[in-house]
Amino acid sequence: MNVVSIQEHLSHKTVGIAGCGGLGSNCAVALARIGIGKLILIDFDRVEASNLNRQYYFQNQIGQFKVDALANNIGLINPKVDVQTHKQKIGPGDAENLFSACNVVVEAFDRADMKQMLVEDMLLNLPDKPLVVGLGMAGWGHSNAIRLRQSDTLYICGDEESEVRDEWPPLAPRVGMVANMQANTVLDLLMNMK
């Protein structure tokens, strides 16, 4: 398949992104570049200066809602992408409403308890929907520790061990690796769909 036929195939696909921080913003941009049809972006937060070490935002967007800033950035890259935004905090039981129209869902939260909530909600209420999660990406180096593991419809990207702490923060290179691995996994799933 050439670039044009890949774009044509992807233009009919919808991806939901839960959280627009380091994982979600970079993953969304990668999917927008290759011509995804529609992105559903969900985040309640605003851009802060401390986000710019890894998240796909700019100095002049500090203070804006992340979903608004990201929709704007995506529009500058590929205006054909239909971007739907929700400024809300996702809670238990919300997944079905937000994501039932998606072909694939990306978990892109930062907090472990939020990740757990969404994974459980998806397994209970949308068990057949592919969910691509990011687990373990703090620090630097250890490139070969980042991998993909499949558990039925759950796809886990990351090293599955490096927890964020003050001396081992999330930084652009490794967060970007996992975000793009999530995007690559989404692409693989979408290319295998009719």
Add this chain to the structure above:
Amino acid sequence: MDITLNNRKESFDSEALSIREILKLKNFTFRMMVIKLNGQLVKKGQYEDTMVKTGDRLEVIHMISGG
């Protein structure tokens, strides 16, 4: 019994074990995790009562902050 734990073959001396017992034997002390038994979610309150038997497929996914 022989089970598949996180995609690897694993043998235990007992005939059946609860999920809680397996977590203890394997030293899984993660604060936050998602557990699937034969593809089905097992919620936190059910670890004591859910028994794992030979041939079962158990997955323990550690929830890690960062993103």
